[in-house]
Amino acid sequence: MKQSQLFTRVKREAPKDEVSKNAQLLLRAGFIHKEMAGAYSFLPLGLRVLNNIMQVIREEMNAVGGQELSLASLQEKELWEKTDRWDDAKVDVWFKTALKNGTELGLAVTHEEPITRMMAQHVSSYRDLPVLAYQFQTKFRNETRAKSGIMRTREFIMKDLYSFTRNKEEHETVYATLREAYKKIFARLGLGAITYQTFASGGMFSKYSEEFQTVSNAGEDVIYIDEASGKALNVEVLNDEVLADLGLKRENLIERASIEVGNTFSLGTKFSEPLGLSYKNEKGESCPVIMGSYGIGPARLMGTIAEVLSDGSGLVWPESVAPFRVHLLSLGADEKAGETYTALTAAGIEVLYDDRDTTAGEKFAESDLLGMPWRVVVGKRSLESGKAEVKKRTEKEAGEVSFEELVSFFQK
Amino acid sequence: MKQSQLFTRVKREAPKDEVSKNAQLLLRAGFIHKEMAGAYSFLPLGLRVLNNIMQVIREEMNAVGGQELSLASLQEKELWEKTDRWDDAKVDVWFKTALKNGTELGLAVTHEEPITRMMAQHVSSYRDLPVLAYQFQTKFRNETRAKSGIMRTREFIMKDLYSFTRNKEEHETVYATLREAYKKIFARLGLGAITYQTFASGGMFSKYSEEFQTVSNAGEDVIYIDEASGKALNVEVLNDEVLADLGLKRENLIERASIEVGNTFSLGTKFSEPLGLSYKNEKGESCPVIMGSYGIGPARLMGTIAEVLSDGSGLVWPESVAPFRVHLLSLGADEKAGETYTALTAAGIEVLYDDRDTTAGEKFAESDLLGMPWRVVVGKRSLESGKAEVKKRTEKEAGEVSFEELVSFFQK
Numbered sequence: 001m002k003q004s005q006l007f008t009r010v011k012r013e014a015p016k017d018e019v020s021k022n023a024q025l026l027l028r029a030g031f032i033h034k035e036m037a038g039a040y041s042f043l044p045l046g047l048r049v050l051n052n053i054m055q056v057i058r059e060e061m062n063a064v065g066g067q068e069l070s071l072a073s074l075q076e077k078e079l080w081e082k083t084d085r086w087d088d089a090k091v092d093v094w095f096k097t098a099l100k101n102g103t104e105l106g107l108a109v110t111h112e113e114p115i116t117r118m119m120a121q122h123v124s125s126y127r128d129l130p131v132l133a134y135q136f137q138t139k140f141r142n143e144t145r146a147k148s149g150i151m152r153t154r155e156f157i158m159k160d161l162y163s164f165t166r167n168k169e170e171h172e173t174v175y176a177t178l179r180e181a182y183k184k185i186f187a188r189l190g191l192g193a194i195t196y197q198t199f200a201s202g203g204m205f206s207k208y209s210e211e212f213q214t215v216s217n218a219g220e221d222v223i224y225i226d227e228a229s230g231k232a233l234n235v236e237v238l239n240d241e242v243l244a245d246l247g248l249k250r251e252n253l254i255e256r257a258s259i260e261v262g263n264t265f266s267l268g269t270k271f272s273e274p275l276g277l278s279y280k281n282e283k284g285e286s287c288p289v290i291m292g293s294y295g296i297g298p299a300r301l302m303g304t305i306a307e308v309l310s311d312g313s314g315l316v317w318p319e320s321v322a323p324f325r326v327h328l329l330s331l332g333a334d335e336k337a338g339e340t341y342t343a344l345t346a347a348g349i350e351v352l353y354d355d356r357d358t359t360a361g362e363k364f365a366e367s368d369l370l371g372m373p374w375r376v377v378v379g380k381r382s383l384e385s386g387k388a389e390v391k392k393r394t395e396k397e398a399g400e401v402s403f404e405e406l407v408s409f410f411q412k
Numbered sequence: 413m414k415q416s417q418l419f420t421r422v423k424r425e426a427p428k429d430e431v432s433k434n435a436q437l438l439l440r441a442g443f444i445h446k447e448m449a450g451a452y453s454f455l456p457l458g459l460r461v462l463n464n465i466m467q468v469i470r471e472e473m474n475a476v477g478g479q480e481l482s483l484a485s486l487q488e489k490e491l492w493e494k495t496d497r498w499d500d501a502k503v504d505v506w507f508k509t510a511l512k513n514g515t516e517l518g519l520a521v522t523h524e525e526p527i528t529r530m531m532a533q534h535v536s537s538y539r540d541l542p543v544l545a546y547q548f549q550t551k552f553r554n555e556t557r558a559k560s561g562i563m564r565t566r567e568f569i570m571k572d573l574y575s576f577t578r579n580k581e582e583h584e585t586v587y588a589t590l591r592e593a594y595k596k597i598f599a600r601l602g603l604g605a606i607t608y609q610t611f612a613s614g615g616m617f618s619k620y621s622e623e624f625q626t627v628s629n630a631g632e633d634v635i636y637i638d639e640a641s642g643k644a645l646n647v648e649v650l651n652d653e654v655l656a657d658l659g660l661k662r663e664n665l666i667e668r669a670s671i672e673v674g675n676t677f678s679l680g681t682k683f684s685e686p687l688g689l690s691y692k693n694e695k696g697e698s699c700p701v702i703m704g705s706y707g708i709g710p711a712r713l714m715g716t717i718a719e720v721l722s723d724g725s726g727l728v729w730p731e732s733v734a735p736f737r738v739h740l741l742s743l744g745a746d747e748k749a750g751e752t753y754t755a756l757t758a759a760g761i762e763v764l765y766d767d768r769d770t771t772a773g774e775k776f777a778e779s780d781l782l783g784m785p786w787r788v789v790v791g792k793r794s795l796e797s798g799k800a801e802v803k804k805r806t807e808k809e810a811g812e813v814s815f816e817e818l819v820s821f822f823q824k
Contacts, residue, residue, distance in 0.1 A: 007479060007543040009534045033530045035484035041530060042482040044545075050482075067419055070454040070462075072447040073550065074567050095509040097519070099566075100556055107509070107519075118445045118453060122421045131419040133456075138485065138550065144512055154511075155486050 001324070002341075003354040008043050010366050021218060022303035023149025025315050029369050031323075038146030038154035045370070046302070048323035050157070053298045054136050056188050056320055057159050060181045066132045066161055071114050073138055075106045079113050082274045093141040095154075107140035112293060115162050116271040123289065126166055126281050130174055134161035136298070148220060151259060151303035163292040164272075166279065171290045175266060178294045182212055182262050189301060190309060190318030195261060196232035198223050199246065205268030207245075208237065213258035218307040221260055224253040232258075259304050267291040315371030316393050324352040326410065327372035329363045331379035340378055340388065340406065347407045368393070374410070413736070414753075415766045420455050422778050433630060434715035435561025437727050441781050443735075450558030450566035457782065458714070460735035462569070465710045466548055468600050468732055469571050472593045478544045478573055483526050485550055487518045491525050494686045505553040507566075519552035524705060527574050528683040535701065538578055538693050542586055546573035548710070560632065563671060563715035575704040576684075578691065583702045587678060590706045594624055594674050601713060602721060602730030607673060608644035610635050611658065617680025619657075620649065624674035630719040633672055636665040644670075671716050679703040727783030728805050736764040738822065739784035741775045743791035752790055752800065752818065759819045780805070786822070 008030030015034070018024050023040075026032045031046030042050055058068065080086035086106070088094055095107040108114070115133065123129060139158045146153055161178065165171040179197065186195040195214045202208040213223045213232060223232040226248045233242065233253070243250055269288040272278065277289045302321075309316045319325060326344060328351050330337030341353040352372060354363050360379075367375050377389040377398075388406055391398035401409045420442030427446070430436050435452075438444045443458030454462055470480065492498035498518070500506055507519040520526070527545065535541060551570045558565055573590065577583040591609065598607040603626050610623040625635045625644060635644040638660045645654065645665070655662055681700040684690065689701045714733075721728045731737060738756060740763050742749030753765040764784060766775050772791075779787050789801040789810075800818055803810035813821050 005477065005479075007531070007534050007540065007545060009536075009540075011533075030534070033483075033533070035486065035526060036488045039484040039486040041484050041526065043530075044479045044481055047480055047482050065417070067417075067456045068459055069456055070459050071445075072451040072453050072567055074447065074451040074552070076448045095517075097507045097509045100554055105507075114447060114453065118455075119419070121423075121445070122419050122442070124421075128419065128421075133419060140486070142512055155484055 001352055003352055004356050006044060006352075008045065010369060018149065019147060020149035020151070020303075020307075021310070022151060022306035025306050025310055025369075026150065026303075029315055029371070031315075032150060038143060038152075040150050040153060040299075042299075045323040049302050049317065049321050050298055052321040052323075053189065053301050054157070054159070057185055057296055057298065058136075060185050060188075061132075061134050061159070061161055064132065064177050064181050066134045068135060069133055070135050070137055071108070071111050071118070073108050073140065075108050075114065077104050077106065079117060079275075080106065083113055083271060085113065093143060095140045095142050108137075109139060109141050110293075111135070111137065111160055112162065112267065112271045112291075113275065116275040116277050116291070119164055119289070120275065120277040123164060123277065123279055126279055129164055129166045129279060129289065130170055131164040132161060132174065133164075134159060134294075148218065149303050149306075150299045151218070151307075152220070153299070156297055156299050159296045159298060161294040163294070164277070165290045165292075166281070166287070167290060171266065171292055175264060175292055178264055178292070179210065182264070182294070182296070185296065186212060186214070186261065188320050189305065190320065191261070191301075191304065194308065196223060196225055196230065196258070198232040198234055198258075199237050199242065200234035200263075201236045202266065205270060206266035209263065209265045211260050212262035214261050214304050214308065215256045216259050216304065216308045217257050219257040219259040221258045222255060223258045224255055226252050227254065228252065259300070259307070261301055261304055262294075262296040264294045265292060267293055310371070313365075314369030317371045317373060319373045322371070322373050324350045324372050326351045326374045326376055327367045327370065328353045328376045328378065329360075329367060330355055331360045331363065331377060333378045333380055333383055336383055336403075337378035340376070340403065343407055344410065347411060349407070349410045376406070413764055415764055416768050418456060418764075420457065422781060430561065431559060432561035432563070432715075432719075433722070434563060434718035437718050437722055437781075438562065438715075441727055441783070443727075444562060450555060450564075452562050452565060452711075454711075457735040461714050461729065461733050462710055464733040464735075465601065465713050466569075466571070469597055469708055469710065470548075472597050472600075473544075473546050473571070473573055476544065476589050476593050478546045480547060481545055482547050482549055483520070483523050483530070485520050485552065487520050487526065489516050489518065491529060491687075492518065495525055495683060497525065505555060507552045507554050520549075521551055521553050522705075523547070523549065523572055524574065524679070524683045524703075525687065528687040528689050528703070531576055531701075532687060532689040535576060535689065535691055538691055541576055541578045541691060541701065542582055543576040544573060544586065545576075546571060546706075560630065561715050561718075563630070563712045563719075564632070565711070568709055568711050571708045571710060573706040575706070576689070577702045577704075578693070578699070579702060583678065583704055587676060587704055590676055590704070591622065594676070594706070594708070597708065598624060598626070598673065600732050601717065602732065603673070603713075603716065606720065608635060608637055608642065608670070610644040610646055610670075611649050611654065612646035612675075613648045614678065617682065618678035621678065622676045623672050625670035626673050626716050626720065627668045628671050628716065628720045629669050631669040631671040633670045634667060635670045636667055638664050639666065640664065671712070671719070673713055673716055674706075674708040676706045677704060679705055722783070725777075726781030729783045729785060731785045734783070734785050736762045736784050738763045738786045738788055739779045739782065740765045740788045740790065741779060742767055743772045743775065743789060745790045745792055745795055748795055748815075749790035752788070752815065755819055756822065759823060761819070761822045788818070
């Protein structure tokens with residue numbers, strides 16, 4: 001894309017009312033727009049990042065047999081009363097609204113209830129199971145405070161997968177599969193090395209639930225990491241019994257602030273029983289379906305990447321999520337740069353081409369702020385040398401690549 | 413995809429509380445789920461259709477230079493008071509809610525206000541214009557009645573594009589470009605021949621607005637068509653002055669029920685003035701930006717296709733939007749059908765493979781109901797003849813294609 005066509009403009013200063021680094025950087029760079037506290041819009045560059053993150057997640061969910069769907073946001077009281085989660089005293093983040101005839105409605109804070117009720121119309125036999133179904137859908141949560149930029153908002157897209165299985169053993173197998181899928185996701189997003197499988201309290205149906213926590217000073221959570229095993233504990237389960245259970249020693253644990261980037265829950269029959277989701281087994285007996293839920297917030301991941309991978313000059317996007325792979329700058333060599341843009345894009349390489357009539361200093365500074373993985377500079381010197389200057393966003397030193405070899409350089 | 417893996421099940425009967433054909437068919441076929449009156453969820457097959465429709469729209473919006481973004485649903489009172497559209501007496505389809513501290517919020521019924529305010533942070537000079545920005549985002553509308561299945565719901569995804577131009581001439585050019593893009597969209601979706609550019613009342617800033625109306629008995633609207641010119645009128649503008657203006661004669665007009673599948677509005681400075689969206693022209697003078705808006709509802713289009721292209725046996729999807737291009741049925745020839753499935757999918761052809769252990773009658777009836785464009789049957793006879801039976805959903809007679817030629821048949 002030609003940058004002269006991109007409508008967003010970089011801001012010189014971070015907005016004064018934003019305390020979080022992710023929102024400061026993303027707002028300055030024009031990736032997002034603040035609609036109000038806790039509600040952001042995604043502008044073209046930001047939406048490209050968000051879509052890339054969702055596509056990585058989608059691929060890993062499809063790889064384990066997940067079927068994508070999309071559930072409604074509007075929710076009726078009667079459904080949630082069946083699981084005792086309608087009352088604001090029980091679930092304290094509802095946004096409630098009403099039809100014109102006065103019928104109360106809620107905006108989905110999560111989707112266990114509607115997906116369980118829906119699934120009861122489709123699952124009846126042991127032959128219908130297991131089922132893994134997921135969506136990318138907006139959740140609305142009436143958070144008292146919203147202060148972590150796009151990492152904790154009142155309206156956000158969530159990937160939530162729900163598993164429906166015949167018994168505990170099948171559930172455990174699916175649960176383990178999802179855990180591995182999650183690890184692949186965080187690795188592909190460039191967060192693998194600093195994201196820990198973290199044990200948390202489990203509730204009625206399993207000893208533990210699990211979280212994935214990314215180490216960051218911007219995090220609202222605190223975890224205790226055992227570097228040797230790569231395991232971590234949430235503070236809720238930091239006690240002698242759990243340590244013994246997991247084979248960890250208190251003296252080896254390191255305390256770190258962290259961001260919860262994913263979670264997995266064993267739900268047992270908590271939803272299937274009250275909502276009538278059962279199946280007939282081989283003997284014709286009716287059995288409740290065993291469920292699990294598995295969440296990841298794509299925008300929170302985008303915020304986390306902005307927090308932990310950025311540097312003093314701006315954003316730093318991994319190739320897997322960058323809005324464009326290459327940022328091409330023309331420094332007074334528009335014809336050659338234009339040819340380079342055409343050649344790279346024709347080869348399927350995604351390029352943001354800074355074709356604007358502005359200073360070299362401004363182009364370099366903006367390029368660092370926007371944070372594409374590769375910067376390619378075509379200047380007057382290039383016309384003499386026959387080479388473009390090529391620099392990785394994560395490296396200080398630039399190299400040179402001849403124009404003939406540029407396409408194949410990026411096709412590697 | 414193997415049908416044995418698909419969790420949705422076809423229902424024998426249409427639900428009794430649905431009066432609209434689109435919802436009856438889509439519910440029976442397992443494409444959608446009814447969450448409540450006016451709110452539907454999209455199950456795997458339905459989501460594939462919806463995504464295909466959105467991709468057609470996206471391609472045409474990108475082709476005219478549209479930049480995709482995604483705006484927040486939560487909206488603050490202060491913003492909409494500036495344009496006098498907060499009051500329920502002015503806009504009567506708001507869903508309102510509130511933060512815990514009592515601050516009133518609304519759920520976006522449309523997005524002129526937020527996009528105009530956002531754009532004011534990015535547009536300042538004549539060099540920044542024109543801009544075309546669009547999104548696919550949920551609208552919430554508190555409709556009194558919801559009775560047309562997925563064609564009029566209280567929660568729906570809309571493609572809304574907004575144009576920002578320097579002056580009336582530039583606006584007219586953009587507006588005409590969008591009109592042509594819309595025509596391409598309806599043609600690609602198989603609705604071109606029965607969808608009419610329809611003149612409607614224009615409001616303050618242009619003589620007419622325009623609608624695109626698809627002829628259908630399921631429609632809530634009535635239009636007057638001049639078949640010779642392909643133009644139509646909304647009842648609002650059916651008067652002698654307008655007829656003279658458009659060169660139409662009353663006696664040539666045919667009255668038809670129709671579904672509004674798109675609309676385009678000239679907004680002038682209605683939003684840019686109160687919300688401070690202006691630019692400096694070449695002389696340094698401040699001028700208000702001239703706006704337009706252009707809507708299409710992907711789910712309404714899906715419902716329209718279900719209404720007008722279906723037949724007595726079920727749904728009929730055009731290739732451009734079908735969840736899968738080919739429905740492959742194995743009738744007691746699982747090994748050969750499995751090989752065929754592998755060969756077709758390896759060639760990039762999207763196949764739903766009915767590998768289930770059920771009767772031929774059931775497979776044929778379900779295949780008609782689900783409505784993929786092509787049906788390929790591999791049965792015991794195929795093993796002798798070396799040929800698969802190939803039938804278009806829209807045709808009665810089946811043909812035969814040899815297994816060697818099947819991939820190339822579908823690659824044509």
